[in-house]
Amino acid sequence: MRADTLGDHFLPTAGTAVRDPSPMFATRSGTTAEVQQLADEVFSAPRWVTGIGGAPARCRLRVLRFGPVIMSDWEADEAIQVIAPDLDDYNIGLAPAGRLFTEQRGIVTTATTLEGAVCRPGSPARAWWRPDTRPVTVALAPGALEAELEALLGHPVRGPLRLSRRFDLTRGMGRSWGALAGLVHAELCAADGMIYRPMIAERLWASMLGGLLLAVHHQYSDELNEPAAPSRPRSVKRAIDAIEADPARPFTTASLARVAGISARSLQDGFRRHVGVTPMVYLQEVRLGRAHVELSTSAPGAITVSEVAHRWGFVHLGRFAAAYRRRFGLLPSETLREP
Template sequence: MEVIQLGPLTVGQLSYASPMILTMAELDAYHVSMPTTGRMQARHAGHEVMADPSTAAVFGPGKPVYTRHDGNSAELAIKIERAALEQELAGLLGRPVEGPIALPPAIDLSSGPSHAWSRLVRLLRDELEYPETLICHPLIAEQLRSSVLSGLLLSVPHQFHAELTGPAVAGPPRAIRRVVDAIHDEPERAFTVADLAAIAGTSVRSLQEGFRRHVGATPMAYLQQERLTRVHETLRRSDPLRVTVATVAHRWGFAHLGRFASAYRGRFGVPPSETLRSAG
């Protein structure tokens, strides 16, 4: 077993050399099991599922789980703490949610949004072999955790799905202004879109629609542009013998230097290193 943990989200790579039967007591979290090799038979909450690389099994809180695994098989096991997934949903909807969320017993991973979600989870799995992965950097971890949780909620049916995917009402200008001010005050803060929605006092979807209507960009795109502005200003004032581009980029919330450099060049027409050299 290999595991990567991002707060309430845990992704594990499990391998079984021999056939295995597992019985688990009542769960206190949401689990998704995605076989990558071989098959897994699962029984949970009155449902029986045969999971394989194209079908994931899903287990909700409050019921025991029985699974039978093939020999020479492997799977990705995703665990999401109950409170975290329900809070993520509440943030997306902009109102309290009474769980549990009735996720389906099986997910078709062969196409559509669920397939895209499975690729996101595999990205986390691929980082397991790198002890110094940027995925564990707080700025990246928060974004990825939220993406995995909201992606699951958006890609599978449940009792809140129609409300979650229906038309959104734009947040009012005053709420959008609060978020803009918060971004200007602390652009280096590891904001997630849920954090910004909480500042606005709206749902995530209302915040996004309000930004589209009143600002002309998504909240996270606006945050990135503000961070790029701060980096540019800092580089222009800095001594190239005393600071590096990486130090300045990290200071203003950029963890992935390759993507930062590309975004900077797209915004200012030159690489950040040139701006720093010209300051000297």
């Protein structure tokens, strides 16, 4: 669902772990005071939008809210600053061009094409930039990020997380997370983009949470990077049973781990040991099997390949057809035409 203004479409606030899974988009152009109105609707804690020194200015704000993630895209003709008197989320600053400056607790961090800047919840924060910069910011609900970490580790954690103030976007997990953020940003204004399908949106925001925990150093990083403890076959069976019972459900590795009662890393290790594939590969294989049954038993003209693919969680038809052909030796359309 898309909207010109957000109003009451946003459900719980940024501090909660669960939100309406339907993505919401809004944009506002005008004076900083007019853009301020949209910021007030989006964020649970105040953001003050002004020109540098408090002077009025003109700018444009676009926001995409999906699950516990808010992505903001800014453009201005003059130098702009955004002040959060009491930041209540984890805020990641990116600068695809130019430089974005952030300040929290007297520490100034600069986001560039090489590094991302991080602000933590619990204290005032400020960000500012010049007209040659079009910053992208990603706000993550604390409850959701910490719940994702608990799923990965398999035990409770105490927040807020002490994320590093900056992280490298040129290599390793930082580069991967930056590429993922770029993918979501590219979908920002695409009315027909896959980000506006709740099933895909849930996977993307879950990937952004988990990926950030690996990309940015924090007090649990060493534990997160330790080899996973082996899981028991009973735990793996619980995950398999959940997949078999409802393969169309938008499962992620983390959500399956919660079903199994173990950490996501242990679940992946257990699947590799006892099933031979990852949980997501197993899920795809089950979905392909269900799609094959439906295509094989339906009369030509009664359904379309696209309908079947989407029903079983395949959004990209070309990839669905390629995976289907590898599995069954023919295209989905050929199965549907068979007498």
